[in-house]
Amino acid sequence: MRDFSPSEMVKRQYIFETIKKVYNRFGYQPIETPAMENTETLLGKYGDEGDKLLFRVLDNGNPLNQITSAELAARFGASLFDSAAFVNHISGKGLRYDLTVPFARYVVMHQNDITFPFKRYQIQPVWRADRPQKGRYREFYQCDADVIGSNSLLNEFELIQMIDEVFTALGLKVLIQLNNRKILQGIAEYIGETEKIIEITVAIDKLDKIGLDQVNNELRSKGISETAIEKLQPVIQLKGTTTEKINALKNILAQSPVGLKGIEELTYIFDLLQQLPLQSAQYELELTLARGLNYYTGAIIEVKVNDLRTDFSSSVLGGGRYDDLTGIFGLPNVSGVGISFGADRIYDVLNALNLFPENVAATTKLLFVNFGSNEEKYCLQLLGKIRKLGITAELFPEAAKMKKQMGYADAKKIPFVAIIGDEEIKSQTITLKNMTTGMQDKVDFETLVQQLS
Amino acid sequence: MRDFSPSEMVKRQYIFETIKKVYNRFGYQPIETPAMENTETLLGKYGDEGDKLLFRVLDNGNPLNQITSAELAARFGASLFDSAAFVNHISGKGLRYDLTVPFARYVVMHQNDITFPFKRYQIQPVWRADRPQKGRYREFYQCDADVIGSNSLLNEFELIQMIDEVFTALGLKVLIQLNNRKILQGIAEYIGETEKIIEITVAIDKLDKIGLDQVNNELRSKGISETAIEKLQPVIQLKGTTTEKINALKNILAQSPVGLKGIEELTYIFDLLQQLPLQSAQYELELTLARGLNYYTGAIIEVKVNDLRTDFSSSVLGGGRYDDLTGIFGLPNVSGVGISFGADRIYDVLNALNLFPENVAATTKLLFVNFGSNEEKYCLQLLGKIRKLGITAELFPEAAKMKKQMGYADAKKIPFVAIIGDEEIKSQTITLKNMTTGMQDKVDFETLVQQLS
Numbered sequence: 075m076r077d078f079s080p081s082e083m084v085k086r087q088y089i090f091e092t093i094k095k096v097y098n099r100f101g102y103q104p105i106e107t108p109a110m111e112n113t114e115t116l117l118g119k120y121g122d123e124g125d126k127l128l129f130r131v132l133d134n135g136n137p138l139n140q141i142t143s144a145e146l147a148a149r150f151g152a153s154l155f156d157s158a159a160f161v162n163h164i165s166g167k168g169l170r171y172d173l174t175v176p177f178a179r180y181v182v183m184h185q186n187d188i189t190f191p192f193k194r195y196q197i198q199p200v201w202r203a204d205r206p207q208k209g210r211y212r213e214f215y216q217c218d219a220d221v222i223g224s225n226s227l228l229n230e231f232e233l234i235q236m237i238d239e240v241f242t243a244l245g246l247k248v249l250i251q252l253n254n255r256k257i258l259q260g261i262a263e264y265i266g267e268t269e270k271i272i273e274i275t276v277a278i279d280k281l282d283k284i285g286l287d288q289v290n291n292e293l294r295s296k297g298i299s300e301t302a303i304e305k306l307q308p309v310i311q312l313k314g315t316t317t318e319k320i321n322a323l324k325n326i327l328a329q330s331p332v333g334l335k336g337i338e339e340l341t342y343i344f345d346l347l348q349q350l351p352l353q354s355a356q357y358e359l360e361l362t363l364a365r366g367l368n369y370y371t372g373a374i375i376e377v378k379v380n381d382l383r384t385d386f387s388s389s390v391l392g393g394g395r396y397d398d399l400t401g402i403f404g405l406p407n408v409s410g411v412g413i414s415f416g417a418d419r420i421y422d423v424l425n426a427l428n429l430f431p432e433n434v435a436a437t438t439k440l441l442f443v444n445f446g447s448n449e450e451k452y453c454l455q456l457l458g459k460i461r462k463l464g465i466t467a468e469l470f471p472e473a474a475k476m477k478k479q480m481g482y483a484d485a486k487k488i489p490f491v492a493i494i495g496d497e498e499i500k501s502q503t504i505t506l507k508n509m510t511t512g513m514q515d516k517v518d519f520e521t522l523v524q525q526l527s
Numbered sequence: 528m529r530d531f532s533p534s535e536m537v538k539r540q541y542i543f544e545t546i547k548k549v550y551n552r553f554g555y556q557p558i559e560t561p562a563m564e565n566t567e568t569l570l571g572k573y574g575d576e577g578d579k580l581l582f583r584v585l586d587n588g589n590p591l592n593q594i595t596s597a598e599l600a601a602r603f604g605a606s607l608f609d610s611a612a613f614v615n616h617i618s619g620k621g622l623r624y625d626l627t628v629p630f631a632r633y634v635v636m637h638q639n640d641i642t643f644p645f646k647r648y649q650i651q652p653v654w655r656a657d658r659p660q661k662g663r664y665r666e667f668y669q670c671d672a673d674v675i676g677s678n679s680l681l682n683e684f685e686l687i688q689m690i691d692e693v694f695t696a697l698g699l700k701v702l703i704q705l706n707n708r709k710i711l712q713g714i715a716e717y718i719g720e721t722e723k724i725i726e727i728t729v730a731i732d733k734l735d736k737i738g739l740d741q742v743n744n745e746l747r748s749k750g751i752s753e754t755a756i757e758k759l760q761p762v763i764q765l766k767g768t769t770t771e772k773i774n775a776l777k778n779i780l781a782q783s784p785v786g787l788k789g790i791e792e793l794t795y796i797f798d799l800l801q802q803l804p805l806q807s808a809q810y811e812l813e814l815t816l817a818r819g820l821n822y823y824t825g826a827i828i829e830v831k832v833n834d835l836r837t838d839f840s841s842s843v844l845g846g847g848r849y850d851d852l853t854g855i856f857g858l859p860n861v862s863g864v865g866i867s868f869g870a871d872r873i874y875d876v877l878n879a880l881n882l883f884p885e886n887v888a889a890t891t892k893l894l895f896v897n898f899g900s901n902e903e904k905y906c907l908q909l910l911g912k913i914r915k916l917g918i919t920a921e922l923f924p925e926a927a928k929m930k931k932q933m934g935y936a937d938a939k940k941i942p943f944v945a946i947i948g949d950e951e952i953k954s955q956t957i958t959l960k961n962m963t964t965g966m967q968d969k970v971d972f973e974t975l976v977q978q979l980s
Binding site for chain 1: 528529537552553554560561562579580600617618622633636637640644646647654674677679682685799802890891903904917918920922934939
């Protein structure tokens with residue numbers, strides 16, 4: 075887990091603020107949920123692996139008080155922590171693992187106060203007891219936007235517009251990859267392996283990484299027939315423009331109603347994208363895209379960095395449509411679609427490509443040097459006026475050595491320093507030092523303000 | 528623990544943004560620390576009561592794996608949860624209880640990267656396993672600003688200016704109460720009970736609530752002599768203006784160097800406050816103010832609401848100077864001073880006094896009614912233009928019944944609705960409905976933009 079220093083924080087805030095501004099402009103509204111959820115809310119939602127990665131919070135008030143070790147053994151068996159019942163006995167809460175499950179719980183719990191379609195965003199940390207490794211953290215922020223209670227594909231289109239707006243504002247070139255679960259289902263039907271859709275998509279999802287031969291080997295190992303694998307080859311190797319791919323798929327999936335429905339959905343989105351072009355993001359149909367398949371039922375969205383100066387290959391955003399997220403909490407048939415920006419990865423890429431704006435690091439604009447109590451009071455007057463104008467300014471809090479005060483300005487990347495001694499007070503001027511050029515000048519108050527604005 | 532709905536979130540964000548803006552303008556820089564800290568960092572810092580209120584996080588990877596109940600009994604005794612050793616064995620981490628201790632840990636850990644004086648702010652949730660009650664939550668935000676590494680009283684003065692700026696911006700009338708630990712120490716010396724300073728201040732801190740007789744009874748019960756109690760009476764009943772109180776104290780504490788030092792410190796601050804008046808906050812010397820005394824060594828600050836329309840008596844801010852916060856983590860003699868806004872209480876007061884600005888609740892400015900795919904595409908064009916101007920606008924995602932769409936605008940408090948059907952498309956106009964007045968008008972695009980701006 076990490077501390078964030080001021081210089082990291084201002085960059086992180088810049089990313090969050092950019093995302094927030096776009097979410098707001100599209101009418102998404104913020105919510106927050108508590109860090110801790112009841113164990114029942116969290117368990118069983120992220121697969122066995124996910125359950126293991128949950129951080130569990132010990133119940134307060136001594137849940138084992140007065141229980142002797144002998145009684146424990148009788149109730150939970152000899153090896154306590156192998157017993158899920160034991161862990162559940164001492165821990166009724168866990169830290170949230172993502173923002174989606176708490177959101178689903180929120181929607182069900184507050185359904186009578188919510189006007190649907192409900193467009194919400196949520197920017198909060200989540201916790202996973204992962205082994206720490208490069209680019210993976212045990213505490214990290216998720217930045218989710220979801221619409222719930224609307225089947226309209228317009229939502230998918232707007233989410234894509236939002237992705238484009240955010241990455242355009244950040245100056246990061248990206249490729250938006252789109253797919254549709256229904257097409258994957260159609261393909262599974264077409265090759266005669268309807269039941270094996272998950273195994274098939276998990277395998278072809280790896281095409282980029284392990285190559286075609288290994289994908290086919292994996293398919294074999296999962297019990298997919300040779301005939302099916304053969305039928306699959308031209309499909310996963312489909313080349314050409316999006317239009318060409320879609321036309322080819324129309325033929326291949328002609329007998330699969332669900333597959334054709336998937337094509338229809340994608341076509342609607344691609345048509346809109348042609349009529350209302352994005353600002354900077356590229357997009358493509360990517361048939362091997364299968365992320366979170368257990369979960370998504372329609373659109374699948376992933377965004378990759380599209381800049382030759384970096385080989386950063388992880389996705390910086392994921393998303394898709396899910397038809398029954400709230401069903402597990404007793405509210406069935408509510409369809410939703412959402413996206414989640416990977417803020418930590420975006421941070422790493424912007425840093426590597428030097429895309430953070432210069433001025434994001436500068437917090438204080440002007441430092442007044444402190445020469446003692448007389449000068450201090452004079453400076454405080456000016457300081458008040460400058461801050462009133464919305465300019466961030468500081469007076470060094472004590473009459474330390476000049477070197478120390480200038481070092482402070484340097485370390486804090488303060489671009490201007492005001493030096494006011496006896497002489498300046500008499501002549502009502504300010505000696506202003508530009509810390510970038512090193513030049514210094516006697517100016518009056520108006521000129522000072524002009525220089526800072 | 529609480530969910531925050533959009534209407535609560537926008538109000539909360541308004542408070543946080545107001546505080547943040549002031550913190551930034553005074554040159555304070557943001558940091559963040561992780562939700563979880565090592566148990567050793569947290570334990571023993573908040574007294575016995577605080578230790579009990581820590582949320583402990585279960586170690587992952589089965590810390591009791593393979594340990595039989597019999598072995599447990601041998602190692603930790605029969606009644607497991609009575610054994611702190613047992614709890615420490617299964618939990619090496621806890622959720623942060625405040626922002627001060629993590630900040631101290633941060634300063635020590637990063638001391639070589641920090642330029643002192645270090646002015647940092649931190650706005651993050653903290654967790655306490657308190658019994659939930661009105662106005663007390665198990666998860667709540669703290670909004671702290673501290674300067675560390677500077678003894679200058681200018682910091683105290685600037686913190687008071689910041690308090691004034693924040694509450695002036697929020698439109699909340701407050702009374703800033705000031706005291707100084709050194710004066711309390713001087714008083715304890717004066718009455719001949721130097722060692723009992725904590726007991727004395729804990730007792731006189733209750734003067735407002737329990738009255739003078741009860742305070743004296745408490746003093747007696749703590750073993751304070753009758754002579755001392757008698758000597759204390761005129762001191763705790765000091766009346767008059769701040770200047771009158773200070774002059775009286777100068778006489779009373781004439782023999783106490785530490786007491787005089789406290790008076791000198793307060794005088795410096797009160798003098799500056801007279802020369803550079805605050806905008807709206809009142810201030811006073813409050814000799815019975817003693818909060819967090821174990822901890823504060825100089826200035827003590829507390830803020831109360833000062834509005835006759837409410838009897839809200841809890842403090843909305845606390846703060847003070849501590850001379851050795853980082854000593855416990857191995858970096859002695861670093862003095863700091865800081866304040867912490869109680870955002871939840873401020874929220875409750877602003878709500879009760881109806882002080883949130885009207886427009887804080889309005890997120891989306893304009894809703895386009897959706898009549899079907901033709902109109903949809905036309906609206907999308909306009910929507911893009913409007914959003915480009917920075918105006919928050921939405922298109923209802925499906926061609927639902929008019930009543931549903933208008934209901935959506937109502938529930939979301941959207942002030943304007945654009946109705947665009949065949950006719951409007953032909954005439955290149957927009958039927959604009961003002962949801963506040965109910966009036967509707969045919970306008971062109973420029974007029975629409977004007978109305979929204």
